[in-house]
Amino acid sequence: MSLFTNLLNLHSGTKPREDFFTEIVAYFLSLNNDILLAWLKHHSIISDDNYSSVKISTQQEHQALAIHTEDSRLDIVVELSTGLNTDVIFIESKIGAKDGNNALKKYAEILSNLPNVRYRILIYITRDYDPKEETKKYCLDLSPKVNFFQLRWYQFYSLLKECASDILAQEILIFMRKNGMSHTNQFSSVDLLTMVNYNKTLLLMESTLSEEVQQEFKLAFGGVIKGAASRTQWKWDERYIIYTHFSPSTWDLWCGVGYFGLNPSNLTDYPYLGIFLQVSHKFAQRPKIIESMQKVINDKPNIWTPSNLKVLPAWSGIFYRRSLKDFLSQENHVSAIKLFFQESIKELKTVQEQYFDFPWKGVSIEAATEPDQEEYPDILLSSIGGV
Incomplete structure (x- = not known):
């Protein structure tokens, strides 16, 4: 179970993942100034940690400079004071998006214009590779200059994993793993095993969801979206399933049979097999379904x-x-799993007939498209963790 993922999924509409994570990390660092300073020293952003005061704020607004067209709002601002001198750090965080509208240059200009500051530092930390060499040069050319550092979230993950063990830190690590922020730039032994065995594993999984199982699913629920299991579902929702919709608005009410929890936080955890019936929080018939x-x-x-x-x-x-x-x-994994999938389909069909008076009607294969993750990126992530 991931506490932060579940909390984020309670947010209706578009989920503010970046701002949400920014608040979590800033709060953690405000409670653990030693980890903040160790992180900064590790990347040679500061040379010592003889600060008498550490102040961290989030979503800090700055009035537009004369050369700017609008005000700015900064993800994290860190003020480090020795009593005599003050160093200011702006941290811009990205998980999926990239720097837009030259925001980094604007933040650098704001930093350069701050009065009574000894060192001005701009950190751009991202999940994905997004090089900013031009920004670094631009920052150094300002007067006073701004020191620009580009980091990746997996680096913070590695440090946090080594030096923190409290519950809050563990929840942050889980959230980072679930959102792809723990990936390093090196192949591990597990990665290599996955690479060389991927096709074999996929073929085994495909064979358990084909032929008899698909036919049973079609007879029970009317169709299979796309006519086969979806690798897109694997990438985005940690599942490899055949599925169908029971409502006009695709994901309002749907069911799927197959493999769930394929990217567990703990490598010793096993995936789940079975069938899942799920209803959207926006569906008009939700109270009756629940x-x-x-x-x-x-x-x-x-x-x-x-x-x-x-x-x-x-x-x-x-x-x-x-x-x-x-x-x-x-003795025969494929046969045993096939039988269980067929059993699962029959069980859901029995449940449908005995408990639901809502008219289920599977979407036909021909009429179906697969919006997959583009529309609902977190359909099942919290569900797997919460069951």
Whole structure:
């Protein structure tokens, strides 16, 4: 379970992931000034840590300079004071987006114009590779100059993993892993194993979801979107499934059968296999669907698992599942998993007929498109963690 992911998913509409994470990190660093200073020293941003005062603020607004067209709002501002001198650091954080409208140059100009400052430092920290050599040169040409440093979030992740062990730090690490901020620039032994075995693994998974299982799914629910399991779902939602929609607005009500939790935070965790029925927090029929789901859980608590049934706003659902580990003792893994998938489909069909008076109608293959992650990037991430 990821506390911060679940909290972020409670936000209706577009999720402010970057601002959300900025607030978390800034709060953590305000409680752990020693880690902040160690991080800055590690990257040679500061040369010593003899500061008597450390002040951290977020979303700090600065009035536009005469050469600017609008005011600026800074992600994180760090003020380090020795009592005699003050050093100021602006930190601009990006997780998915890139620097737009030359914001970094504007922040550098604001820094350069600050009075009574000894060292002016601008840090651009990103998840993805986004080189800014021109910005670095521009900062050095200002008078007073601004020292520009470009960092990656995986570097912060590595440091935090080494020097912090409290609950807040662990939750930050989990959130960073779930959002791709822990990836280094080196291949690990696990990465190499994944690379050379990817096709073999994919073929095994495909074989468990093809033919008999697809036919069973089509007979029960009317169709399979795209006609096959989606690798896009694997990339964005940590699942490899065949699925269909039961509502005109695609993801309002849907079900999928296959593999879930394929990118666990802990490498010793096993993926789950099974079938999942999920309803959107925006669906008009949601209260009726949730009521029926709760009845299923009340009557069959040992075989169905709830996900966010009592949380709003949130994606909610019920899960019929088993761990992949349960199948590893079988002589024929593929056959055993196929049988379980067929069992899962039959169980959901039984539940549909017994508990739901909402008219389910699977979307036809021909009429379906796959919006996948572009529209709903966090459909299931919190669900897997919360069940």
